[in-house]
Amino acid sequence: MSALGFHIEARDGAARTGRLVLARGEIATPAFMPVGTAATVKALTMGQVRATGADIILGNTVHLMLRPGAERIARLGGLHRFCGWERPILTDSGGFQVMSLSSLTRVTEEAAHFASPLDGSRHVLSPERSIAIQADLLGADIVMQLDECIAWPAAAERAAEAMRLSARWAKRCKDAFGARDAQALFGIQQGSTDEILRRESAERLIEIGFDGYALGGLAVGEGHQAMVETLDFATAMLPRDRPRYLMGVGKPIDLVEAVARGVDMFDCVLPTRAGRHGQAWTSIGPLTLKAARFAEDESPLDPTLDCPASRDYSRAYLHHLVRSGEILGQVLISWHNLAFYQSLMRDLRDAIREGRLEAFRRAFKAGLEDSSAA
Amino acid sequence: MSALGFHIEARDGAARTGRLVLARGEIATPAFMPVGTAATVKALTMGQVRATGADIILGNTVHLMLRPGAERIARLGGLHRFCGWERPILTDSGGFQVMSLSSLTRVTEEAAHFASPLDGSRHVLSPERSIAIQADLLGADIVMQLDECIAWPAAAERAAEAMRLSARWAKRCKDAFGARDAQALFGIQQGSTDEILRRESAERLIEIGFDGYALGGLAVGEGHQAMVETLDFATAMLPRDRPRYLMGVGKPIDLVEAVARGVDMFDCVLPTRAGRHGQAWTSIGPLTLKAARFAEDESPLDPTLDCPASRDYSRAYLHHLVRSGEILGQVLISWHNLAFYQSLMRDLRDAIREGRLEAFRRAFKAGLEDSSAA
Numbered sequence: 001m002s003a004l005g006f007h008i009e010a011r012d013g014a015a016r017t018g019r020l021v022l023a024r025g026e027i028a029t030p031a032f033m034p035v036g037t038a039a040t041v042k043a044l045t046m047g048q049v050r051a052t053g054a055d056i057i058l059g060n061t062v063h064l065m066l067r068p069g070a071e072r073i074a075r076l077g078g079l080h081r082f083c084g085w086e087r088p089i090l091t092d093s094g095g096f097q098v099m100s101l102s103s104l105t106r107v108t109e110e111a112a113h114f115a116s117p118l119d120g121s122r123h124v125l126s127p128e129r130s131i132a133i134q135a136d137l138l139g140a141d142i143v144m145q146l147d148e149c150i151a152w153p154a155a156a157e158r159a160a161e162a163m164r165l166s167a168r169w170a171k172r173c174k175d176a177f178g179a180r181d182a183q184a185l186f187g188i189q190q191g192s193t194d195e196i197l198r199r200e201s202a203e204r205l206i207e208i209g210f211d212g213y214a215l216g217g218l219a220v221g222e223g224h225q226a227m228v229e230t231l232d233f234a235t236a237m238l239p240r241d242r243p244r245y246l247m248g249v250g251k252p253i254d255l256v257e258a259v260a261r262g263v264d265m266f267d268c269v270l271p272t273r274a275g276r277h278g279q280a281w282t283s284i285g286p287l288t289l290k291a292a293r294f295a296e297d298e299s300p301l302d303p304t305l306d307c308p309a310s311r312d313y314s315r316a317y318l319h320h321l322v323r324s325g326e327i328l329g330q331v332l333i334s335w336h337n338l339a340f341y342q343s344l345m346r347d348l349r350d351a352i353r354e355g356r357l358e359a360f361r362r363a364f365k366a367g368l369e370d371s372s373a374a
Numbered sequence: 375m376s377a378l379g380f381h382i383e384a385r386d387g388a389a390r391t392g393r394l395v396l397a398r399g400e401i402a403t404p405a406f407m408p409v410g411t412a413a414t415v416k417a418l419t420m421g422q423v424r425a426t427g428a429d430i431i432l433g434n435t436v437h438l439m440l441r442p443g444a445e446r447i448a449r450l451g452g453l454h455r456f457c458g459w460e461r462p463i464l465t466d467s468g469g470f471q472v473m474s475l476s477s478l479t480r481v482t483e484e485a486a487h488f489a490s491p492l493d494g495s496r497h498v499l500s501p502e503r504s505i506a507i508q509a510d511l512l513g514a515d516i517v518m519q520l521d522e523c524i525a526w527p528a529a530a531e532r533a534a535e536a537m538r539l540s541a542r543w544a545k546r547c548k549d550a551f552g553a554r555d556a557q558a559l560f561g562i563q564q565g566s567t568d569e570i571l572r573r574e575s576a577e578r579l580i581e582i583g584f585d586g587y588a589l590g591g592l593a594v595g596e597g598h599q600a601m602v603e604t605l606d607f608a609t610a611m612l613p614r615d616r617p618r619y620l621m622g623v624g625k626p627i628d629l630v631e632a633v634a635r636g637v638d639m640f641d642c643v644l645p646t647r648a649g650r651h652g653q654a655w656t657s658i659g660p661l662t663l664k665a666a667r668f669a670e671d672e673s674p675l676d677p678t679l680d681c682p683a684s685r686d687y688s689r690a691y692l693h694h695l696v697r698s699g700e701i702l703g704q705v706l707i708s709w710h711n712l713a714f715y716q717s718l719m720r721d722l723r724d725a726i727r728e729g730r731l732e733a734f735r736r737a738f739k740a741g742l743e744d745s746s747a748a
Contacts, residue, residue, distance in 0.1 A: 039694065043701040047682065068669065068694045075670060076690050084686055276701075295442065296449060308421065312458055316450050320413065320442045327417040327650075327701055 004142070004184035004211040006243050010353040014235070014262040017352040020056075020243055022141045023182035024080070025087040027055040029243065030259045030348055032341045033090060033267040038063045039073075039083040042272045043327075043334045046085045052307060052335070053342035056088040058267045059140065061133050062097035062125070066116050070137035078139035090142035090267070091134040093173075094125050095166075095188070095216070096149045096248065107148055109165070127172035135183055144214065145173035147188040152222040159192035166190045166216075167204040174208050184211035186245060189238065192217055193230045202237035212243040215263070219248040227254065231261040252281060252344055256364050259348050260357060271341050275334025278322035282340065283364070284371035287315075289333065294319040307339030378516070378558035378585045380617050384727040388609070388636040391726040394430075394617055396515045397556035398454070399461040401429040403617065404633045404722055406715045407464060407641040412437045413447075413457040416646045417701075417708045420459045426681060426709070427716035430462040432641045433514065435507050436471035436499070440490050444511035452513035464516035464641070465508040467547075468499050469540075469562070469590070470523045470622065481522055483539070501546040509557055518588065519547035521562040526596040533566035540564045540590075541578040548582050558585035560619060563612065566591055567604045576611035586617040589637070593622040601628065605635045626655060626718055630738050633722050634731060645715050649708030652696035656714065657738070658745035661689075663707065668693040681713035 005021035006029075020027040034041045034049055036057045041049045049057065059079055064070060076082050079089055094112070098105050104115040111126035130146040147166040150158060170187045177185045187205035191197030205213060215234055218227050227249070235258075238244050245265035246258050255266055271281060280287045280301050287294070287301070297315040305311060309332040321329030351360035379395035380403075394401040408415045408423055410431045415423045423431065433453055438444060450456050453463055468486070472479050478489040485500035504520040521540040524532060544561045551559045561579035565571030579587060589608055592601050601623070609632075612618050619639035620632050629640055645655060654661045654675050661668070661675070671689040679685060683706040695703030725734035 038698050038700060039691070040698075040700050040702045043705070045682070045702065045705070067698060068690075072670065072690075076672060076688065082688070082691055082694075084691070296446060298450060308419070314450065314456070316442075316446075317413070317456055317458070320456075324412050324414075324441060326412060326414050327704060328414045328419065330701060331417070331419070331705065 002184065002211045003180055003182055004243070006212070006241065008241075012352040012355050012357040013260065015259050015348075015352045015357050016262065016264065017349040018264075020264075022088045022184065024141055025055060027088060028345075028349060029264040030255075030345055031055060031265050032255065032345045033058045033265065034338055035060075035267055035269045035272065036083065036085070036089075037269070038067065039079060041338075043276060043331045044272070044338070046083065048335050049085075049338065050087070052339040053346065054338065056090060056141075057085055059089055059091045059138060060097055061091055061094040061130055061138070062101065064138060065094075065123070065125075065133055066118055070133040074137040074139075078137075080139060088141040089138075091138055091140035091144065092247075093130045093134065093144040093146040093188075095147040098125060099149045099151070107165070109168075112146070112148070127169040128176045131173050131176040135177060135180070140183065142184045142186060142212070143177060145170045145185065145187050145210075147190055147216050149190070149217055149220070150192070152192060152217075152220045154192050156194060156197075159190075159194055160197055163190040163197050163201045167201060170205055170210075171208050174210070186210055186212040186214050188214040188216035188247070189234060190217045191234075193222055193226050195233045198230070198234040199237055202234075206239060210242070212245060212265075213238040214245040214247050216247050218246065219250055219254075219268075224251070224254060224257075228257050228261075231258055231263070235262045252341070253365070253368065255341075255344060256348065256361050259352075260361055271337035272334045275337045276330045278329060278333060280318070280333050281337050283367050285368050289315060289318045289322045289329075291319075301336050302340065305336070305339045305343055307336060309333070309335035310339050376558065376585045377554055377556055378617075380586070380615065382615070386726040386729050386731040387634065389633050389722075389726045389731050390636065390638065391723040392638075394638075396462045396558065398515055399429060401462060402719075402723060403638040404629075404719055405429060405639050406629065406719045407432045407639065408712055409434075409641055409643045409646065410457065410459070410463075411643070412441065413453060415712075417650060417705045418646070418712070420457065422709050423459075423712065424461070426713040427720065428712065430464060430515075431459055433463055433465045433512060434471055435465055435468040435504055435512070436475065438512060439468075439497070439499075439507055440492055444507040448511040448513075452511075454513060462515040463512075465512055465514035465518065466621075467504045467508065467518040467520040467562075469521035472499060473523045473525070481539070483542075486520070486522070501543040502550045505547050505550040509551060509554070514557065516558045516560060516586070517551060519544045519559065519561050519584075521564055521590050523564070523591055523594070524566070526566060526591075526594045528566050530568060530571075533564075533568055534571055536591075537564040537566075537571050537575045541575060544579055544584075545582050548584070560584055560586040560588050562588040562590035562621070563608060564591045565608075567596055567600050569607045572604070572608040573611055576608075580613060584616070586619060586639075587612040588619040588621050590621050592620065593624055593628075593642075598625070598628060598631075602631050602635075605632055605637070609636045626715070627739070627742065629715075629718060630722065630735050633726075634735055645711030646708045649711045650704045652703060652707060654692070654707050655711050657741050659742050663689060663692045663696045663703075665693075675710050676714065679710070679713045679717055681710060683707070683709035684713050
């Protein structure tokens with residue numbers, strides 16, 4: 001018996017909609033998980049995050065182990081209590097961060113060795129330590145295996161090597177995790193954009209057996225087209241009856257295309273990072289609110305969204321806040337962006353349930369194209 | 375008939391509590407007005423500001439005329455609509471900002487001439503232009519006369535000169551303002567810490583006649599003791615039946631002492647500025663949350679306050695946010711500080727109504743002293 005129930009309620013082509021059931025709450029899928037890197041979804045209160053419709057948020061092992069420290073969070077009652085989010089939390093294992101944080105990272109069979117960007121101190125992250133941090137110290141509901149995530153493009157030999165190390169680490173993570181009543185463990189498929197490597201990775205993970213399966217090593221520079229082409233074959237390699245999670249993705253169009261290929265879960269810093277830089281995502285694409293054309297635009301970002309940031313403030317006011325470097329501009333646009341993402345996920349779930357995902361996808365792409373043609 | 379009703383409901387010594395009645399809403403006095411310099415109370419949504427109990431906020435003529443421009447705000451429907459605060463707004467006339475913004479400021483009989491800190495462009499602010507911006511373009515509920523505010527210490531001759539220019543500008547402001555149904559105009563007493571100058575200033579303002587009277591030229595470097603000694607004589611010079619507003623003040627202890635001397639209204643950037651710098655105000659004084667002693671302190675800032683920021687987050691979490699430079703730390707501590715200030719004003723109003731202000735004041739000072747002795 002798994003600590004994670006996954007109930008698919010409707011299918012439309014390869015896409016599916018349903019519910020993930022965890023001890024701390026249910027998650028409607030396909031789901032977008034806001035990223036709370038350092039125990040905060042940047043610029044927002046957890047109440048604001050929840051109000052957008054988020055059922056689950058993400059935390060980052062590497063950031064939290066460096067500051068404030070995983071043992072400290074454990075002494076303070078775990079990550080949920082520390083940050084004030086009582087619903088499910090998924091923690092990233094650190095594989096991606098270790099790659100992206102530091103040029104001083106060295107990966108051995110045993111572990112990843114890296115330097116803290118905060119103070120240059122040296123740290124070691126092994127599969128066993130990653131599981132201990134995520135499952136025991138932070139107390140995550142969904143724990144990710146430690147993997148070796150490589151940049152794109154990668155030579156086939158290098159991609160194979162990283163995939164096989166990740167598979168050996170997957171086994172060590174599973175052994176360290178053991179069997180738990182209220183926490184789930186996900187494996188991570190690697191293999192770059194190579195179909196043969198992706199298949200080997202999936203087979204090795206399935207043999208170990210996980211509560212869910214992630215697609216890792218994408219959104220690392222390969223671009224939308226190569227990512228979608230990889231999903232065309234990689235997604236179907238993962239078990240149909242288990243949740244599939246595309247890590248670190250993405251733009252709204254990426255989510256639509258990945259959902260159509262059978263992905264159930266996503267996370268990405270884009271909505272909050274773009275929000276802090278004054279960029280609002282809408283159904284006609286991103287708006288750069290600093291632009292002079294918004295200076296006297298009285299319309300809100302999106303009056304159809306049930307979010308104060310989307311509905312109650314004019315673009316002219318947001319333009320002023322961005323131009324003035326005001327924190328409230330960062331707050332409101334981040335908040336709107338998360339509301340837009342959650343609304344998109346609701347629309348996708350409804351379209352799957354009603355068997356009209358292909359029409360939704362065409363209309364979504366047409367909306368973007370009309371706007372870029374305008 | 376005044377556009378502003380002022381109903382004193384109880385007195386205790388020189389202190390008074392009551393209601394200011396304006397077309398856009400009532401204000402319980404003594405009142406603290408959060409400062410919304412650039413059409414935003416920094417880091418907070420207007421919903422968060424209102425939830426702390428604020429009845430009125432402040433806007434700044436000089437900041438708004440420079441960016442986004444007073445005419446632009448007028449085209450966008452006025453300041454209330456622009457920033458989403460539908461209750462009363464008081465606008466500062468620009469006298470203090472012109473002094474503090476720029477070393478290139480030159481004051482003539484006609485107007486203040488100053489350079490924009492944004493781009494160095496030259497601007498002229500006359501009494502008539504200040505009134506037009508505040509009353510007609512921004513649409514403030516309470517409009518302040520333009521004054522010449524000087525630094526402390528000032529030679530008696532210089533203080534007298536600035537006070538008399540301010541009095542002549544007061545008359546020009548009154549003439550420009552005329553009679554209005556739904557907007558009030560306040561005069562500003564000047565005269566530094568000099569009793570004779572303060573008296574001449576008050577007499578000249580009363581002769582012109584205003585809806586309310588501000589004490590200007592304080593909190594400019596003279597310190598708590600000199601300010602309180604000035605209030606000892608200056609406050610009583612202003613009409614008993616009209617609201618008295620101590621501009622730019624201050625720390626909680628300043629508010630307590632000024633209320634005891636008959637002041638009804640305050641504004642200060644301190645709660646939000648301190649909040650952005652990780653300093654939380656409490657009944658035992660300010661807490662610097664970056665300090666190591668808060669790293670594992672599970673207590674909230676103040677569980678007795680009806681504010682999520684004060685009640686629902688541990689000091690350990692706030693410490694982490696401040697150390698990590700997270701925006702949410704600035705948001706939560708600013709929010710708590712405003713809640714603490716509004717709670718202090720409620721306590722002061724209750725103490726006056728119940729005839730125990732002197733006991734409250736002694737207990738408040740004792741709380742601060744116990745803490746600094748500890």
